Amino acid sequence: MLVMKFGGTSVQDAVSMRSVLDIVRHRTSEPGGLVVVLSATARTTDALLALARATTDVNRTTAHTMVRDGMAAIRTRHRAIVDELITVETERAATGALVDTLCDTLHRFLDGMAMLGECTPQSLDEVASFGERLSTTIFAGACRAAGLRTAWFDARTVIRTDDTFVEAAIDMTAINALCTSTLLPVAESHDVVVTQGFLGSTADGRTTTLGRGGGDYSAAILGAACGAREIDVWTDVSGIYSTDPRLVKEARPISGMSFREVRELALYGAKVLHPDTIAPAIDAVIPVRVLNTFKPDDEGTLIVAAQPDDAPIHAVTLLRDTVAVTCTHDDAMASLPDALQREDLSPVLVYGALGSAAAILRIPNEERRLSVDVATAGLPVTVQDVALICIVGPHVTGASAMAAIAGAVSSLPILGIVAGMSPVSAHVVCDRADAVDALAAIHALIGR
Numbered sequence: 262m263l264v265m266k267f268g269g270t271s272v273q274d275a276v277s278m279r280s281v282l283d284i285v286r287h288r289t290s291e292p293g294g295l296v297v298v299l300s301a302t303a304r305t306t307d308a309l310l311a312l313a314r315a316t317t318d319v320n321r322t323t324a325h326t327m328v329r330d331g332m333a334a335i336r337t338r339h340r341a342i343v344d345e346l347i348t349v350e351t352e353r354a355a356t357g358a359l360v361d362t363l364c365d366t367l368h369r370f371l372d373g374m375a376m377l378g379e380c381t382p383q384s385l386d387e388v389a390s391f392g393e394r395l396s397t398t399i400f401a402g403a404c405r406a407a408g409l410r411t412a413w414f415d416a417r418t419v420i421r422t423d424d425t426f427v428e429a430a431i432d433m434t435a436i437n438a439l440c441t442s443t444l445l446p447v448a449e450s451h452d453v454v455v456t457q458g459f460l461g462s463t464a465d466g467r468t469t470t471l472g473r474g475g476g477d478y479s480a481a482i483l484g485a486a487c488g489a490r491e492i493d494v495w496t497d498v499s500g501i502y503s504t505d506p507r508l509v510k511e512a513r514p515i516s517g518m519s520f521r522e523v524r525e526l527a528l529y530g531a532k533v534l535h536p537d538t539i540a541p542a543i544d545a546v547i548p549v550r551v552l553n554t555f556k557p558d559d560e561g562t563l564i565v566a567a568q569p570d571d572a573p574i575h576a577v578t579l580l581r582d583t584v585a586v587t588c589t590h591d592d593a594m595a596s597l598p599d600a601l602q603r604e605d606l607s608p609v610l611v612y613g614a615l616g617s618a619a620a621i622l623r624i625p626n627e628e629r630r631l632s633v634d635v636a637t638a639g640l641p642v643t644v645q646d647v648a649l650i651c652i653v654g655p656h657v658t659g660a661s662a663m664a665a666i667a668g669a670v671s672s673l674p675i676l677g678i679v680a681g682m683s684p685v686s687a688h689v690v691c692d693r694a695d696a697v698d699a700l701a702a703i704h705a706l707i708g709r
Contacts, residue, residue: 262293266480273303294448301392324375356402377547382426393457420461427467440486485541500562529651531578574654648696
């Protein structure tokens with residue numbers, strides 16, 4: 262079996278959905294079946310949640326008006342996709358009717374929320390679910406119109422969760438059993454199964470959602486439960502890049518890397534698949550491939566459990582919003598951890614040099630910077646704005662790779678070069694003003 266997941270930008274309009282359909286059509290001969298997991302069309306989930314919250318933020322009359330206008334926009338957008346995407350008249354009419362039914366049901370639900378003046382987490386999940394239900398209904402219709410034996414499958418029947426609405430926890434044992442008994446037979450008897458990311462349900466049938474990133478999480482859950490040979494995550498970029506291409510123009514997609522490397526990149530600021538969302542695939546040792554919907558012939562990046570051994574360094578990422586708290590007195594070194602903990606500050610890196618130690622803290626806003634000032638008040642420490650560069654690769658902590666990194670940044674005033682806690686990561690601490698130059702210099706080592 263192959264599981265394919267397409268995000269919101271991949272299904273944002275009829276043109277994008279047509280690209281997805283072309284990709285899917287070339288993979289329908291997959292042994293064991295093909296499961297396609299879709300997100301809501303781009304920006305729809307935010308629009309739905311805004312409508313839900315508006316039902317209690319304003320008076321009842323205004324809320325009903327906002328619901329009416331918001332639902333009209335959602336209906337118009339999705340009906341327009343149907344009309345442009347599906348060229349077979351009978352299927353276009355049937356799919357359009359299903360879209361209207363979903364919109365009517367959602368409209369009534371939102372009006373009920375406005376009448377009660379109540380917006381609970383459970384209500385938010387019910388409203389949010391309509392984004393994926395709409396996108397998958399449309400795409401399933403397009404697949405049928407293209408002549409594919411297509412099953413629209415309600416993910417809520419197999420993704421079993423607790424009742425922590427908005428960010429539900431899964432029951433993998435129940436999911437394994439449900440997929441074996443229901444999803445696998447459907448996949449084996451159809452060319453494609455179209456289902457929803459992000460959604461689940463409690464044992465008594467109440468809709469839940471899996472939190473942000475839930476679409477990727479759903480694909481990993483279903484892939485693990487069905488024993489997929491691979492999970493393909495289709496986005497709007499051609500895989501995981503060696504660094505941010507906005508900062509270093511020579512950045513390029515990485516052909517293969519390990520789950521462990523991806524985890525390190527995500528921890529230190531890279532915009533990559535968050536490892537927690539693909540944890541079920543990691544646990545089941547199922548490879549995950551990141552691909553580009555709009556450049557489907559690009560190789561993408563294959564993420565595997567075993568560490569690829571093809572180069573010392575694979576990728577480099579940069580955190581700019583960090584500070585270094587450095588202490589040179591034994592008393593400060595002993596007191597600093599407790600002082601930081603009292604202000605709920607957790608270092609992303611701690612390292613020591615002869616006679617000193619430094620803690621690197623991420624400071625995304627002024628409130629966190631104030632917390633640092635409070636934590637360090639009265640302690641003999643220095644606080645300096647810095648940037649933190651994380652380098653990942655199979656042999657990055659080896660003597661030759663560390664020497665190469667030191668040589669690459671030797672012309673810059675570097676504050677520290679440190680082997681990471683993980684054997685696949687190393688770090689460079691530098692002044693923020695030198696961050697991009699240091700990033701580019703280290704990136705130039707890739708492929709040497």
